[in-house]
Amino acid sequence: MKVLGLITEYNPFHNGHKYHLLSSKKKTNSTHTIAIMSGNFLQRGEPALLNKWIRSKMAVAEGIDLVIELPVIYACNSAEFFACGAISLLENIGIVDCICFGSESANIDNLQKIAKIFIEEPTSYKNHLKDFLSQGMSFPKARQKAIENYFKNSNLHQDLLMPNNILAIEYIKSLIKLNSSITPYTISRIKADYHSKNIEEDICSATAIREYIFHHKDCIDYLKRVMPQKSFSILNDSIKNQHGPMEYTNFEDLILYKLRTTPVDELIQITDVVEGLENKLKSASNSAYNIDTLISLSKSKRYTQTRLQRIFIHTLLKITKEDFLSFHKNSKAQYARILAFSKAGTELLKKMKKTSKIPVLTNINKQTLENPLSQKMLDFDILATDIYALGHKNISYKKAGQDYYQTPFIK
Numbered sequence: 246m247k248v249l250g251l252i253t254e255y256n257p258f259h260n261g262h263k264y265h266l267l268s269s270k271k272k273t274n275s276t277h278t279i280a281i282m283s284g285n286f287l288q289r290g291e292p293a294l295l296n297k298w299i300r301s302k303m304a305v306a307e308g309i310d311l312v313i314e315l316p317v318i319y320a321c322n323s324a325e326f327f328a329c330g331a332i333s334l335l336e337n338i339g340i341v342d343c344i345c346f347g348s349e350s351a352n353i354d355n356l357q358k359i360a361k362i363f364i365e366e367p368t369s370y371k372n373h374l375k376d377f378l379s380q381g382m383s384f385p386k387a388r389q390k391a392i393e394n395y396f397k398n399s400n401l402h403q404d405l406l407m408p409n410n411i412l413a414i415e416y417i418k419s420l421i422k423l424n425s426s427i428t429p430y431t432i433s434r435i436k437a438d439y440h441s442k443n444i445e446e447d448i449c450s451a452t453a454i455r456e457y458i459f460h461h462k463d464c465i466d467y468l469k470r471v472m473p474q475k476s477f478s479i480l481n482d483s484i485k486n487q488h489g490p491m492e493y494t495n496f497e498d499l500i501l502y503k504l505r506t507t508p509v510d511e512l513i514q515i516t517d518v519v520e521g522l523e524n525k526l527k528s529a530s531n532s533a534y535n536i537d538t539l540i541s542l543s544k545s546k547r548y549t550q551t552r553l554q555r556i557f558i559h560t561l562l563k564i565t566k567e568d569f570l571s572f573h574k575n576s577k578a579q580y581a582r583i584l585a586f587s588k589a590g591t592e593l594l595k596k597m598k599k600t601s602k603i604p605v606l607t608n609i610n611k612q613t614l615e616n617p618l619s620q621k622m623l624d625f626d627i628l629a630t631d632i633y634a635l636g637h638k639n640i641s642y643k644k645a646g647q648d649y650y651q652t653p654f655i656k
Contacts (some may be wrong), residue, residue, distance in 0.1 A: 248593065249275035250427065252331040252416065253307070257293050257457070258303040258476040261434075261448045266308055269345035277589055279341060280309045281331045283320035284626060285633035288327045290554025291498060292636060293457055295489040296647075301584035302654040306475040311590035313338075313360055314509040314582040317629040321558050323517075328415035330423075333577030336425050339600030340593060343428040346416055349407035351433035356410065359392060359401060360417035370395045381546050382487045385411070387636050409434050447471060458490045458539070469522060487639040493554070495636035497536035498556045502538075503532035507560065514565045517556050522548060526556070561632055562625055572622055579619035580604045582626065585654035610649050614643050 249269055255262060270278065270293055282304065284297040289637065293300060301312040319330020335341045362370055373394045377387035385405070393402035404410040437498070444453050458465060462484065469477050483489055504526055513522035522543075529542035536557075539580045544552050572579065580603050586594060597605050604619065606612050609627075614620040631645040 246277055246592070246596070247273070247275045247343070248277045248279060248337040249273050249342040249514070251278060251280045252315075252328070252344070252346065252412075253280045253304070254287050254293070254451070255280070255300045255304050255479050256283075256287060256451050257300060257472070258307055259451060259454055259472045260493055261450070263307055263473050263476075264448065265345075265401070265432065266345055269430070272430055272432060273343045273345055273428075275343065277310050277593055278308070279311045279313060279335070279338075279593060280304050281334050282312050282584065283313050284314045284317055285629050286317055286321040286558050288320060288322065288324070288385070289551045290321055290556070290558050294458065294491060295483050296491075296630075296633065297479070297584055298651050298654060299483050299488060303476040305585040305587050305654060305656045306472050306479065307473050309585075310587045311586040311593045314584050314626065316578060316580075316582075317562065317626050318564065318569060318622055321555055321579065323552075323555075324412050324415045325418070326569075327379045328412060329419045330574070330578050331427070332416055332419035332427075332514075332601075333422065334581060336423050337578060337601065337603045338581050338597050338605070339602060340596050341361060341427050343430060344416065344420075345430040345432060346409070346413050347411045347434045348413040348431045349434055350404050350410050351431055351503060352404075352495075353429060353431050355401055355404060356413050357417055357429075358432065359404060360414045360421060362392065362395065363388075363414065363418055364421055367395070380548055382547060386546075393531050437438075444468075444471060455490070458484070459492060462490065487637070488642065491633070491636050493536055495638070496540070496561070496632075497543075499561060499632070499635060501530055501533060501539065503560050504557075504650065512560070514567070515556060516559045516564050516566050516569045517552065518559075520547075522556075562628055564625060568621070568625075571618060575618055578603065579616065579622045580606050582606045582609075583653045584625070585594065585656070587656040607653055 282301060285293050287293055289442055304312050312334055313334060315331050319327055335344065335407060362386060370391055373391035374387055377390045389402055389405040392405060413431055419425055420429055444457060454471060457468065465481060509523050509527055512518055512526060529539055533539035533542055540550050540553055544550055581601060584607060604614060614623060627648045630648050634643050634645060634647060637643050
């Protein structure tokens with residue numbers, strides 16, 4: 246048995262994901278696959294198009310053997326902490342041999358060079374970074390410029406212009422910090438850019454698929470060309486049954502309400518709120534009438550739309566800096582919550598019971614977490630599902646407590 250780990254959102258599962266899965270298995274000669282998948286709120290601070298159980302069903306239907314939920318504490322966070330949470334989960338379950346991620350450069354050596362600089366932080370790099378931050382640049386931009394100045398006669402800094410490269414570097418950083426034996430591989434992202442909204446070939450971005458669905462809910466057959474058959478069928482049935490699509494606008498009144506009613510001295514405690522942003526958010530929420538105006542009134546060079554969107558979700562969930570630090574200092578991911586598995590996945594579960602350093606959860610109604618910190622992390626996941634449910638337009642799906650009666654999908 247050789248186990249491959251993948252870190253995913255599958256929002257939704259499309260032909261590019263299928264290519265990544267098959268190419269990764271071939272490159273690593275793996276026999277089994279585990280996907281660490283974000284739950285109902287994602288890395289860019291957005292709600293998932295469809296809930297985590299539907300998306301995990303897509304994954305297993307298309308060839309993933311086991312889907313484990315990435316806790317919302319890490320799923321809805323910066324690239325660094327998103328990667329840290331996912332890698333720690335793969336490490337803690339004790340059965341993963343390798344990981345394969347997509348990147349624009351597809352050069353693992355270059356990605357590792359940059360990752361080591363970020364970890365070691367040599368003096369000249371730190372000085373460059375500090376200088377660019379003092380000029381008011383966002384951290385990602387300042388970091389990219391610092392690498393450009395550190396590697397003066399190299400094009401390595403260009404790797405930091407691409408979103409998948411950035412995530413890949415963070416995965417490698419986390420592997421190094423954990424002294425992990427998991428071997429990293431990368432494959433090239435093909436055809437469509439991460440943010441592309443165009444559907445021109447059989448492989449396009451998930452962004453393009455979501456944009457199409459939001460504007461063409463009644464004629465999604467067009468998406469058959471860019472999604473595997475089983476995944477498309479699940480998507481089509483889910484939309485017909487009004488399980489989605491879920492958009493950020495579904496939550497704008499909740500977000501505005503929460504920001505308007507949360508005192509400034511509490512807003513400042515929310516994860517990622519720093520440098521007086523709490524006052525700007527309070528003022529913006531009092532003037533804004535929808536999510537677009539709220540973002541427009543709040544964003545700056547330092548506070549990008551993505552960062553603000555994550556802060557809004559953190560505010561809804563009331564995830565504080567203290568909460569995050571307590572988790573991050575103690576084993577990172579605290580449990581492995583199983584969302585779906587195949588017949589081959591049962592072999593993985595059997596092995597995990599012997600090797601995992603953290604609890605493996607298949608039914609939270611029947612399993613308890615003895616560690617209060619682990620339970621608190623799980624409580625955030627449960628709350629995230631309850632808030633996600635409120636975004637449904639169909640009242641029959643607004644019920645709380647879905648985590649307690651939804652069981653893993655078994656293929």
